[in-house]
Amino acid sequence: MEETKPQLLVVDDELGMREGIRRIFNLEGYDVTIAENGSEGIEKGSQKEFDVALIDLKMPDYDGVTVLRTIKERWPDTECMIITAFAGIDSAVEATKHGAYTYVPKPFTPDQIVFEVNHALGKRRLTLETRELRAEQERRLLEISQEKSRLRTIINSINDAVFVTNLEDEIVLANPRTRSLLNFPSSIRAGDNIADVLPREVIDLIHEAQEKTRQDIELVSHEWEMKPNLELVVHMKTVPVKDAEGDILGFVTTMQDVTQLKRLDMQKSQFVSMVAHELKAPVAAVSGYLETMHEQLLGDDIGSYEKMIGRSRERLQALIDLVNDLLNISRRDLGTVRREITAVRIPDVVENTRELLEGEMARKDLTFSAEFEDALPTIDIDRDEFSRVITNLLSNAIKYNREGGHISVHAEREGEDVRISVSDTGIGMKPEDQEMLFRQFYRIKNDATRSIPGTGLGLSIVKQIVESYNGNIAVNSTWQDGSTFSIRLPIRFSGGE
Numbered sequence: 001m002e003e004t005k006p007q008l009l010v011v012d013d014e015l016g017m018r019e020g021i022r023r024i025f026n027l028e029g030y031d032v033t034i035a036e037n038g039s040e041g042i043e044k045g046s047q048k049e050f051d052v053a054l055i056d057l058k059m060p061d062y063d064g065v066t067v068l069r070t071i072k073e074r075w076p077d078t079e080c081m082i083i084t085a086f087a088g089i090d091s092a093v094e095a096t097k098h099g100a101y102t103y104v105p106k107p108f109t110p111d112q113i114v115f116e117v118n119h120a121l122g123k124r125r126l127t128l129e130t131r132e133l134r135a136e137q138e139r140r141l142l143e144i145s146q147e148k149s150r151l152r153t154i155i156n157s158i159n160d161a162v163f164v165t166n167l168e169d170e171i172v173l174a175n176p177r178t179r180s181l182l183n184f185p186s187s188i189r190a191g192d193n194i195a196d197v198l199p200r201e202v203i204d205l206i207h208e209a210q211e212k213t214r215q216d217i218e219l220v221s222h223e224w225e226m227k228p229n230l231e232l233v234v235h236m237k238t239v240p241v242k243d244a245e246g247d248i249l250g251f252v253t254t255m256q257d258v259t260q261l262k263r264l265d266m267q268k269s270q271f272v273s274m275v276a277h278e279l280k281a282p283v284a285a286v287s288g289y290l291e292t293m294h295e296q297l298l299g300d301d302i303g304s305y306e307k308m309i310g311r312s313r314e315r316l317q318a319l320i321d322l323v324n325d326l327l328n329i330s331r332r333d334l335g336t337v338r339r340e341i342t343a344v345r346i347p348d349v350v351e352n353t354r355e356l357l358e359g360e361m362a363r364k365d366l367t368f369s370a371e372f373e374d375a376l377p378t379i380d381i382d383r384d385e386f387s388r389v390i391t392n393l394l395s396n397a398i399k400y401n402r403e404g405g406h407i408s409v410h411a412e413r414e415g416e417d418v419r420i421s422v423s424d425t426g427i428g429m430k431p432e433d434q435e436m437l438f439r440q441f442y443r444i445k446n447d448a449t450r451s452i453p454g455t456g457l458g459l460s461i462v463k464q465i466v467e468s469y470n471g472n473i474a475v476n477s478t479w480q481d482g483s484t485f486s487i488r489l490p491i492r493f494s495g496g497e
């Protein structure tokens, strides 16, 4: 097949005939292979694929039809021609039944045989070409359908609603997300009119896009609060689809769920306004005290201002605490917190923190106890971050405790984690107040807490740190009886945030 010369097999027991044919076809540019009898013909004809085989009908061993049949079985596309001196209709029919291309009676002229063989060769080439073309066509069709299904798969797996409409306001294509985002009960199909399947807001957007393209404006986009109170907000965009000449064929519209982004945006604004509010109160108070002193409203004895100075210092200290907490939060949000993970002994940190807070405990006449499991493992954690967690929990246990109350710390291993709990005998919390506890700036407001200073940031920082180590925090509290905050932290550090 690969050879450029046409391959001809001649099977004939007559030497003169064989050689004659060989000479003729060598001159014609054929590569000629000779077989002297039927069995040699079968052997050579089966070994490789010939373009054309000339087979004598009568040979001493096998007859030509048997040779032809064997070759055809192996190479169905080899064109076989029977040559015989005993031309007769029976043999001809028999030979063609088994796939002979034609029948050449002896004697024949060189021109005759060349004509017949060339013809057979032409037929074979045509058959092969047609087959090749068909295979190529099938391959192309397969490729196209694969390409189409690949495109469809991509469009269908996009998490935004994507749909195409034509100039008759009909849907051309819509991915499944379109239906789910629009909460449309049945699927949206090609040919549906947009008035029947799309909400007013989307239809208006498409019509606006149709209008704007006339003014050469390509992109039209809107934000649409589909469900109020930031429950579902989508960002919709429509652009025209053009052909190679730049004529508009239709429009592609995408709808993206931006609810989370909008909520974050909102939280950011709320945060800024809360920070401003929290900063304003102490600054205004201190400014008021300074004003009083400046005007010497209580006379010129500094002693008369002792209480004001004390209050100012307290308010400024609270302000410094707030600024430090804010800096801490922003460093974590920006990811600029540098951690040094080491094996930390929990009792050491608890003891250090207790020493730091000893004065405050004494002022409220609080007692303290700590209980650590004997084989308590060290934990892989940044020591400063862990100290911040323990300091926040212990200082809350002091602040929200009653005079003469008690604080206890307990730590034990729980599988691959440790659980550390800090309990107090303080004012406790009502169940409804516990839900928001870990939110930034959240402070429970009641008679018991009114006079206790704080920023409402401590527990949110604790939660953020603990969760960044794949741990968690929980609270158990009884109103006017006391609270227990417990944190669970993995013993081994596994990458965290």
Ligand code: ADP
Pocket (backbone or CB within 6 Å): 392, 396, 397, 400, 424, 426, 427, 428, 429, 437, 442, 443, 444, 445, 449, 453, 454, 455, 456, 457, 458, 459, 460, 483
């Ligand atoms: P802050 O103590 O600065 O107000 P936190 O985030 O540490 O801020 O605490 C938030 C709120 O949770 C506090 O204002 C307080 O009402 C309540 N709280 C925290 N710890 C306790 C506790 N141990 N007992 C009772 N209430 C607490």
